[in-house]
Amino acid sequence: MEDTLFSDQIGPLRNNIDRIDSQILTLLAKRQEQVEQVAALKKQCDMPVYHPAREEDMISRLRTRAREKGLDPDVTENLFRVIIRQSRVKQTFSMQYKGVRSGAAVLIIGGAGQMGAMFASLFEKSGYRVRILTESDWEAAPRLCEGIDLALVSVPIEHTVAVIEKIAPFLPAGALLADLTSVKKDPVAAMYKNHTGPVLGLHPLFGPTTSSLDKQIIVYTPGRDMTAGHWLVEQLGLWGAIPVHAAPVEHDEIMEIVQALRHFATFCFGRFLFEKQVKIQRTLEFSSPIYRLELGMVGRLFAQDAGLYAQIIFATKERRQLLKQFAASLTQHIEMLENKDISAFTRQFDEIAEWFGPFSDQALRESTFLIDRLIERF
Amino acid sequence: MEDTLFSDQIGPLRNNIDRIDSQILTLLAKRQEQVEQVAALKKQCDMPVYHPAREEDMISRLRTRAREKGLDPDVTENLFRVIIRQSRVKQTFSMQYKGVRSGAAVLIIGGAGQMGAMFASLFEKSGYRVRILTESDWEAAPRLCEGIDLALVSVPIEHTVAVIEKIAPFLPAGALLADLTSVKKDPVAAMYKNHTGPVLGLHPLFGPTTSSLDKQIIVYTPGRDMTAGHWLVEQLGLWGAIPVHAAPVEHDEIMEIVQALRHFATFCFGRFLFEKQVKIQRTLEFSSPIYRLELGMVGRLFAQDAGLYAQIIFATKERRQLLKQFAASLTQHIEMLENKDISAFTRQFDEIAEWFGPFSDQALRESTFLIDRLIERF
Numbered sequence: 001m002e003d004t005l006f007s008d009q010i011g012p013l014r015n016n017i018d019r020i021d022s023q024i025l026t027l028l029a030k031r032q033e034q035v036e037q038v039a040a041l042k043k044q045c046d047m048p049v050y051h052p053a054r055e056e057d058m059i060s061r062l063r064t065r066a067r068e069k070g071l072d073p074d075v076t077e078n079l080f081r082v083i084i085r086q087s088r089v090k091q092t093f094s095m096q097y098k099g100v101r102s103g104a105a106v107l108i109i110g111g112a113g114q115m116g117a118m119f120a121s122l123f124e125k126s127g128y129r130v131r132i133l134t135e136s137d138w139e140a141a142p143r144l145c146e147g148i149d150l151a152l153v154s155v156p157i158e159h160t161v162a163v164i165e166k167i168a169p170f171l172p173a174g175a176l177l178a179d180l181t182s183v184k185k186d187p188v189a190a191m192y193k194n195h196t197g198p199v200l201g202l203h204p205l206f207g208p209t210t211s212s213l214d215k216q217i218i219v220y221t222p223g224r225d226m227t228a229g230h231w232l233v234e235q236l237g238l239w240g241a242i243p244v245h246a247a248p249v250e251h252d253e254i255m256e257i258v259q260a261l262r263h264f265a266t267f268c269f270g271r272f273l274f275e276k277q278v279k280i281q282r283t284l285e286f287s288s289p290i291y292r293l294e295l296g297m298v299g300r301l302f303a304q305d306a307g308l309y310a311q312i313i314f315a316t317k318e319r320r321q322l323l324k325q326f327a328a329s330l331t332q333h334i335e336m337l338e339n340k341d342i343s344a345f346t347r348q349f350d351e352i353a354e355w356f357g358p359f360s361d362q363a364l365r366e367s368t369f370l371i372d373r374l375i376e377r378f
Numbered sequence: 379m380e381d382t383l384f385s386d387q388i389g390p391l392r393n394n395i396d397r398i399d400s401q402i403l404t405l406l407a408k409r410q411e412q413v414e415q416v417a418a419l420k421k422q423c424d425m426p427v428y429h430p431a432r433e434e435d436m437i438s439r440l441r442t443r444a445r446e447k448g449l450d451p452d453v454t455e456n457l458f459r460v461i462i463r464q465s466r467v468k469q470t471f472s473m474q475y476k477g478v479r480s481g482a483a484v485l486i487i488g489g490a491g492q493m494g495a496m497f498a499s500l501f502e503k504s505g506y507r508v509r510i511l512t513e514s515d516w517e518a519a520p521r522l523c524e525g526i527d528l529a530l531v532s533v534p535i536e537h538t539v540a541v542i543e544k545i546a547p548f549l550p551a552g553a554l555l556a557d558l559t560s561v562k563k564d565p566v567a568a569m570y571k572n573h574t575g576p577v578l579g580l581h582p583l584f585g586p587t588t589s590s591l592d593k594q595i596i597v598y599t600p601g602r603d604m605t606a607g608h609w610l611v612e613q614l615g616l617w618g619a620i621p622v623h624a625a626p627v628e629h630d631e632i633m634e635i636v637q638a639l640r641h642f643a644t645f646c647f648g649r650f651l652f653e654k655q656v657k658i659q660r661t662l663e664f665s666s667p668i669y670r671l672e673l674g675m676v677g678r679l680f681a682q683d684a685g686l687y688a689q690i691i692f693a694t695k696e697r698r699q700l701l702k703q704f705a706a707s708l709t710q711h712i713e714m715l716e717n718k719d720i721s722a723f724t725r726q727f728d729e730i731a732e733w734f735g736p737f738s739d740q741a742l743r744e745s746t747f748l749i750d751r752l753i754e755r756f
Contacts, residue, residue: 006423020409029447031398045384069407086453205666268708274730288583299741306727320715330646342688349684352652363677
């Protein structure tokens with residue numbers, strides 16, 4: 001009898017839900033039309049696609065309204081982030097290949113490498129005349145440099161300075177010289193010294209396999225005559241990237257932490273798991289989603305190129321010095337463990353927690369959000 | 379002039395988008411009402427919440443309609459997966475409390491603590507008669523133990539064994555004795571020694587702030603008479619958790635890695651950032667999404683309870699020994715750095731990569747998926 005009750009009543013409710021879903025779809029389609037008009041207008045007026053303030057403002061208002069209507073504000077935010085991103089990707093797709101200086105001649109030195117090839121393709125799609133210079137083709141350098149507007153050095157870190165010294169004599173005086181190396185002090189100094197025209201250091205914080213530049217960071221460190229180099233920064237922004245400004249020295253200091261320390265710590269963690277011959281798959285059966293995520297960060301490193309990480313970790317004396325300090329700091333804590341000094345641990349913990357400040361809570365929120373995605377998906 | 383064109387035209391378009399978003403919210407609220415009615419009906423008729431066939435059918439139809447309306451079917455699917463999951467979580471909340479042994483008497487020792495309170499609430503919602511024993515109330519122990527079917531010890535790790543010894547004499551011979559401690563060897567041995575009836579060790583791999591047990595792991599380590607204890611494992615499964623079986627010793631070895639090593643490494647990383655007074659917010663401006671995610675794992679730790687992590691890290695002599703080995707291993711790699719021995723690094727790297735095997739690729743895939751979600755969201 002209850003079964004009949006159920007099947008009698010569930011049908012109309014499910015139909016209501018389906019009808020509501022259909023209305024939501026209709027509204028999403030209408031929304032998309034409006035977004036396409038915005039994109040067309042932005043293109044016509046040469047305005048950037050991404051408008052962080054507008055997005056955050058929309059999200060805040062949506063959260064408030066969701067709460068008023070008895071909806072979960074976090075879930076609502078998630079939904080609209082998906083919707084908004086989709087509309088941004090759509091806008092970017094129709095806009096990103098606009099060239100700030102279409103027709104200008106760009107020489108990519110190391111353009112056969114993965115990173116060089118990625119930029120060659122972007123420049124080409126945006127209407128630039130692209131030339132490629134490879135290692136095996138150096139005798140063509142003088143000819144390829146004739147009349148170029150930009151020379152972009154995209155070679156492994158250990159060759160950057162030498163390649164800059166070698167190419168500089170062939171460059172037209174007014175050409176912009178830029179590089180894509182992950183350290184900036186020495187390459188920018190070398191470009192400054194060897195080229196009298198405009199100089200710009202770049203460091204794209206992503207690999208050549210990235211599917212789009214959307215919201216990817218590119219650090220730019222001006223060397224000389226930023227006015228003459230600014231079009232390139234603007235072009236990166238049009239491709240969807242977020243250009244971040246820094247002086248070469250500040251850039252290198254930050255990368256010591258963001259890249260060298262982090263990758264070294266991850267390497268050592270993976271190495272220790274290997275030394276202990278830990279049964280990874282069995283530990284995963286016992287794993288909270290957050291462990292899976294953290295172990296994934298370690299595993300991820302080792303799915304990538306050893307040479308690339310060696311470059312990053314070994315790059316400079318300063319980096320190696322920092323990692324030595326890190327090992328010393330870690331070893332100090334062992335003493336605390338041996339003395340079973342729990343109060344020292346909690347005191348230090350609280351001190352660090354306070355220092356991290358609001359970032360900790362934000363990190364907890366963000367990672368919880370991701371863990372939910374991980375649970376949904378896997 | 380173009381600027382005026384832009385500002386004249388963008389306003390109305392943005393207003394249209396805001397109006398559409400508001401209508402979507404109204405529909406989502408209506409949808410939620412219908413879902414609540416479905417949940418109530420399912421509860422009344424004892425029907426399961428999750429109906430995979432219905433969900434997949436809905437998704438297929440939504441994809442088709444999305445295509446008809448010119449919407450991206452994948453994005454539409456993502457959106458509705460979020461909406462549907464939310465409605466499932468809501469329904470599960472009101473339904474998951476079916477009791478395997480409703481009416482049985484459960485005593486939670488430490489039931490005023492966060493974890494104890496969480497389980498007390500789950501048992502109560504599932505129709506168990508729940509009694510709470512707190513530290514300040516020990517004289518009530520004999521009375522509270524009368525006729526109980528389950529005694530669940532939920533006290534801080536350093537008190538577990540003592541509390542087991544203290545409570546055991548009052549237990550009915552047939553009562554199941556279980557604990558929730560994050561180490562299992564000593565507590566299970568103590569339960570086995572002090573109680574002649576069925577014994578079961580549990581370790582929930584999540585904190586008391588978890589919003590639902592859905593897909594959370596609970597390790598169970600049988601002590602004595604698993605037949606008599608099995609209903610509790612079944613109950614955990616009904617609450618949505620995934621019970622994982624292990625012997626106490628294996629459990630503790632795995633937790634040395636999954637908890638102690640991992641949290642210690644994260645603690646040391648955070649500590650070093652503090653010692654170097656790294657400007658966290660500035661480094662985030664330079665951060666690829668993966669750095670944000672990794673730094674988030676560190677920040678997340680410090681948003682939580684120092685005492686809990688002290689317990690985990692300091693728990694046993696074996697753990698402290700392992701962490702010492704870790705520090706020694708890390709220090710060895712410093713020599714490699716000082717000798718600029720890149721070939722040793724890449725050799726070790728490749729060796730570890732091979733050992734990680736398919737997990738690395740899987741980790742790269744999973745973390746890339748998450749990074750995409752992170753980019754969408756933040």
